[in-house]
Amino acid sequence: xGNCVSLSISSDQSMKKICQWLDIQVGYVHNLEKNLSALxxxxxxLRAKLDDLSRRVTREEDRGLQRLSEFQVWLTRVxxxxxxxNNLLIARNVQLQRLCLLGFCSKSLILSYRYGKSxxxxxxEVEKLNSKVFEVIVEQAHTFExxxxxxxxxxxxxxxxxxxxxxxxxxxxxxxxxxxxxxxVGKTTLITQLNNKFSGMTCGFDxxxxxxxxxxxxxxxxxxxxxxxxxxxxxxxKQKEKSQKADVIYNFLRKKRFMLxxxxxxxxxxxVEIGIPFPTTQNRCKVAFTTxxxxxxxHMGVEEPMEVxxxxxxxxxxxxxxxxxxxxxxxxxxxxxxxxxVAKKCCGLPLALNVVGExxxxxxxxxxxCYTIDVLTSYAVEFSGMKDKILPLLKYxxxxxxxxxxxxxxxxxxxxxxxxxxxxxxxxxxxxCEGIIDGSGGIERAENKGYDIIGSLVRASLLTDVKWYGTxxxxxxxxxxxxxxxxASDLGAQKEAFIVRxxxxxxxxxxxxxxxxxxxxxxxxxxxxxxxSSHEYLELTTLLLQKANLTNISSEFFKSMPRLxxxxxxxxxxxxxxxxxxxxxxxxxxxxxxxxxxxHLPRGVQELKKLIHLDLEETDNLSNIDGILSSLHNLKxxxxxxxxxxLDCNILEELLxxxxxxxxxxxxxxxxxxxxxxxxxxxxxxTRNLTIRGMQLESSGISLPxxxxxxxxxxxxxxxxxxxxxxxxxxxxxxxxxxENPRTSCFLSLSKVIILDCKCVxxxxxxxxxxxxxxxxVKSAKxxxxxxxxxxxxxxxxxxxxxxxxxxxxxxGDLPELKNIYWNSLPFPxxxxxxxxxxxxxxxxxxxxxxxxxxxxxxxxxxxVKEWIETVEWIDEATKTRFxxxxxxxxxxxNQDNQPHSxxxx
Numbered sequence: 001x002g003n004c005v006s007l008s009i010s011s012d013q014s015m016k017k018i019c020q021w022l023d024i025q026v027g028y029v030h031n032l033e034k035n036l037s038a039l040x041x042x043x044x045x046l047r048a049k050l051d052d053l054s055r056r057v058t059r060e061e062d063r064g065l066q067r068l069s070e071f072q073v074w075l076t077r078v079x080x081x082x083x084x085x086n087n088l089l090i091a092r093n094v095q096l097q098r099l100c101l102l103g104f105c106s107k108s109l110i111l112s113y114r115y116g117k118s119x120x121x122x123x124x125e126v127e128k129l130n131s132k133v134f135e136v137i138v139e140q141a142h143t144f145e146x147x148x149x150x151x152x153x154x155x156x157x158x159x160x161x162x163x164x165x166x167x168x169x170x171x172x173x174x175x176x177x178x179x180x181x182x183x184x185v186g187k188t189t190l191i192t193q194l195n196n197k198f199s200g201m202t203c204g205f206d207x208x209x210x211x212x213x214x215x216x217x218x219x220x221x222x223x224x225x226x227x228x229x230x231x232x233x234x235x236x237x238k239q240k241e242k243s244q245k246a247d248v249i250y251n252f253l254r255k256k257r258f259m260l261x262x263x264x265x266x267x268x269x270x271x272v273e274i275g276i277p278f279p280t281t282q283n284r285c286k287v288a289f290t291t292x293x294x295x296x297x298x299h300m301g302v303e304e305p306m307e308v309x310x311x312x313x314x315x316x317x318x319x320x321x322x323x324x325x326x327x328x329x330x331x332x333x334x335x336x337x338x339x340x341x342v343a344k345k346c347c348g349l350p351l352a353l354n355v356v357g358e359x360x361x362x363x364x365x366x367x368x369x370c371y372t373i374d375v376l377t378s379y380a381v382e383f384s385g386m387k388d389k390i391l392p393l394l395k396y397x398x399x400x401x402x403x404x405x406x407x408x409x410x411x412x413x414x415x416x417x418x419x420x421x422x423x424x425x426x427x428x429x430x431x432x433c434e435g436i437i438d439g440s441g442g443i444e445r446a447e448n449k450g451y452d453i454i455g456s457l458v459r460a461s462l463l464t465d466v467k468w469y470g471t472x473x474x475x476x477x478x479x480x481x482x483x484x485x486x487x488a489s490d491l492g493a494q495k496e497a498f499i500v501r502x503x504x505x506x507x508x509x510x511x512x513x514x515x516x517x518x519x520x521x522x523x524x525x526x527x528x529x530x531x532x533s534s535h536e537y538l539e540l541t542t543l544l545l546q547k548a549n550l551t552n553i554s555s556e557f558f559k560s561m562p563r564l565x566x567x568x569x570x571x572x573x574x575x576x577x578x579x580x581x582x583x584x585x586x587x588x589x590x591x592x593x594x595x596x597x598x599x600h601l602p603r604g605v606q607e608l609k610k611l612i613h614l615d616l617e618e619t620d621n622l623s624n625i626d627g628i629l630s631s632l633h634n635l636k637x638x639x640x641x642x643x644x645x646x647l648d649c650n651i652l653e654e655l656l657x658x659x660x661x662x663x664x665x666x667x668x669x670x671x672x673x674x675x676x677x678x679x680x681x682x683x684x685x686x687t688r689n690l691t692i693r694g695m696q697l698e699s700s701g702i703s704l705p706x707x708x709x710x711x712x713x714x715x716x717x718x719x720x721x722x723x724x725x726x727x728x729x730x731x732x733x734x735x736x737x738x739x740e741n742p743r744t745s746c747f748l749s750l751s752k753v754i755i756l757d758c759k760c761v762x763x764x765x766x767x768x769x770x771x772x773x774x775x776x777x778v779k780s781a782k783x784x785x786x787x788x789x790x791x792x793x794x795x796x797x798x799x800x801x802x803x804x805x806x807x808x809x810x811x812x813g814d815l816p817e818l819k820n821i822y823w824n825s826l827p828f829p830x831x832x833x834x835x836x837x838x839x840x841x842x843x844x845x846x847x848x849x850x851x852x853x854x855x856x857x858x859x860x861x862x863x864x865v866k867e868w869i870e871t872v873e874w875i876d877e878a879t880k881t882r883f884x885x886x887x888x889x890x891x892x893x894x895n896q897d898n899q900p901h902s903x904x905x906x
Contacts, residue, residue, distance in 0.1 A: 528549060
C-alpha cells in the first residue's frame, strides 16, 4: 500500500514538472507578442541608463579617473545584447504574422519556437542588466609603467631576504625602510628585485621612482631625476631654483601615492629639501634606501633597518661554484676542497665571489689554487672596513689581470663618475691618446685591441656591458671603482695622483697640496665656471672637464702642463672661446670640443703638433677653421659632424694635406664640396660617418664610391635627390662614375643608414649591397616606391646576394608611395623590430613563416595606423598567424628609447 502511495506521489511530481516544462516551451510561442513588447520597453530603459552612465563616466575620465573593470564588463554586455535585441525586433513583424489560433500555434512551429525562445532568453538577460545598480563606476587611474631594472644573471641566497623585505615594506606602519650593509653585498640587487616586483603588481601606487644618489649628495640632481620620472621636467623646470623645484615636486606628489627607491646614500637625505612628502600611514607613501652605514638609517628615522648580510657559507660556495664552472671543478679531484677554501676567504661577499670565481674559472691545476689561497690569506685580514677587507679581495682580481696594459685601462675607467655609462669608442680613443694602447700600427688595429681589453675586463666582472640608445657602453661598479682609485693612489700613499671629483658640485678647481704628483684629474659634471689656476701640473697627462659648466679659461691655465695628452672640454655649452695659451700644450694628443659654443679656434691650436684626435662635433657656433687643419700634421681622427662651418673647397684641400688621417666623420652641405669629397680616394677611404644635408641633387643624384670600405654610418637629410648609386673614382679625371649593374657586395662596414626628408628618390637599391647593415631608418621620402627595386637589383640577385641578413631595426615612416621593401620573402635572421609609420600603400611585407628570429625574441612589428594591419596581404596563413601575434599598434610615432635608429641627425 505504501509503495502505491509513493509511486502515485512520484508520478504526480513528474507530471507537474512535465506540465511546467510544456508551459515554458508553449509560452515561447504563446507569449511571443507580450515578450517582444517587454523586450522593447526594457531595452529603452536600458539605453537610457547606458546613456546616463556613459556621460557620467566620460566626465570622470576627463578628470583623470579610470572606469572600473566591472562597469566595463557591464557596458560590453549591454552592447552585445543590444545588438541581439535589435536583430530580434527587426524580425518582429515577420514572426508575428506566422502565429495563428490566437497565438497558440504557428504556420512554421519550429521557426516560431526558436525565435520565441531567443526573445525570452534575451529578455531575461536585458532585465538582469537593467536591474544592475552602480554606486561607483570609476577609480583613481594607474597609467604609469614601472621601469624594470636589469639584474645580474646569477643571484644566490636572496630569496628569503627578498620575501622578508617585501612583507616588511608592505606593512601599513612602515613608511621609510632602510637597507644597510658593506659595499658589494647585494643591497642594490635586493631593492632592484623589490622595484621589479612592482612591474607585475602596482599595489595601488601611482608612481614607483628609482634614483641613484651616490657619494656626492646633490639635491638638484635627485630633484631632476624625480621630475623626469613623473613628467615634471621641461624648459620651465630648468629655470626654477632648488627651493622652487622642491615646491613643485611636493605639490605634485602630495596628491599621489608613491614608492621612492634611493640607491646608495652616504649621508642623510633631507626629504623636505627635495620636496618629498614624508611617508605616513595616512598617505600610505613609502621610501626605501640603501646605505653602507647603519648610522645613516638612524639619521633617516628608521628604527628597524634591515641588514643585508653576506651569504652563508653554503650559499657562498653555491654561487662560487656557478662562477667557476663544473669543467674547472672536476679537472682535478683536489680542486673542490680548495675551491671551498677560496670561497670561504671571500667571506660571503657576492661581488668578491663573482669576481674571484670568474678569475679562477680557467685555473685547472692544484698549484694555481694553492697560490690563490696564499694571496687571499695575505690580503684578507680581519674586517675593519673597505680597505681592510673588500679592496684587497678586489685587488686580487686586479692583480690576476695578466697584462699591465689591461690594468692601466681599468684604472682609467675610474676617472668617470659613479654609475656612468662610458661609451666604448670614446674610452678606447682616450686609451690610445694617453699612450696606454699603441696607435702607431693604425687606429683600427688599436681600436680592436681596445675592444679586446674591454672584453677581458667584462669577463673578469670588473666592468659591465651596457647598451644605451644604440651605443655600446661599459659601467664600473662603484666598489670596483673605489678599488681602482685606491690602487691608482698607490694604495692610499699618494691620494693626489688621481684626483677624481666627478659630479661633486665643485665651483672651482680643487685645492691640491702637491701638484707635481697629479697624473690624472677628472672634474666631470661640476659647476666650475672659470679656470684661472696657474699651478704647475708637470706630471698631468689627462684632464677631463666635460659637463663642468665652463664659461671662461684664462691664458695662464695651460701654462705648466707640459705632459698633458688628453683634454676633454665637451658639453660645456657656455664656453665660447679658448685661450691662445692652449699652444703650450705641446704633448696634447686628444682635444674634444664637441657640444661647446666655441666661435673660433685660436691660432695656438696650430702649435699642437702631436694632436692625434680632434672632435668638433656639434660646434654650431664655429664659423671658420681655415688654416688650422693643415698645421695638424699628425691628426688621425677628426670629427666635423654638425660643425657650424660649411666644408668648402679650402677646407677639403686642407684635409687632403693630412697624411696620417685614418678616421673622418664629416657633414657636407655644399654641392661643390660634395663633388670634391666624393672624388677623393683618400678622404672617402678615411670616412667612417658621412652626412649629406640640405642639397638639391635632382638632376645628378650621387654615386658613393665603393672604395668607402670604412663607412659605418651614412645619413642623407633634407635633400632633393633623384638617385643614390654606387660608383668608382677615376683618379685621372678626379670624378666619380656610376657603377652600372653591380654584382658583388661592397660597403662592408656600413651598419647604419638614415634617409630623412629626401624628395625625388624612388628607390634605395644600393642597400642590397651593404651586407652588414644593422639599422635602417627611412622617413619622409615622399616619392619612394621601393626600398630595393627589382629591375635594378637583378644582377645582384643572380649573384646570390640576399639583402638585410644582418638587419636588426627597420623604420619606415611617412612614405605615401612605398609599395615594396623587397619583392620576395627574406630570411631576416637578425631582425628584432620593424616600425611602419603611415605607409598606406605598403601592402606586402617580405616575410614568410620562416622569416626572422624564432622563439621568444621574434620580430616585433609596430604600426601607427590602426587600419593598416588589416590591409596587409600575407604570403600565406602560416605567415599571418605567426606575425600577427607580434604586431603592436602604437598611437603616435613609436618611442625610440634604447633603439639605434633614434639618433636621426637634427
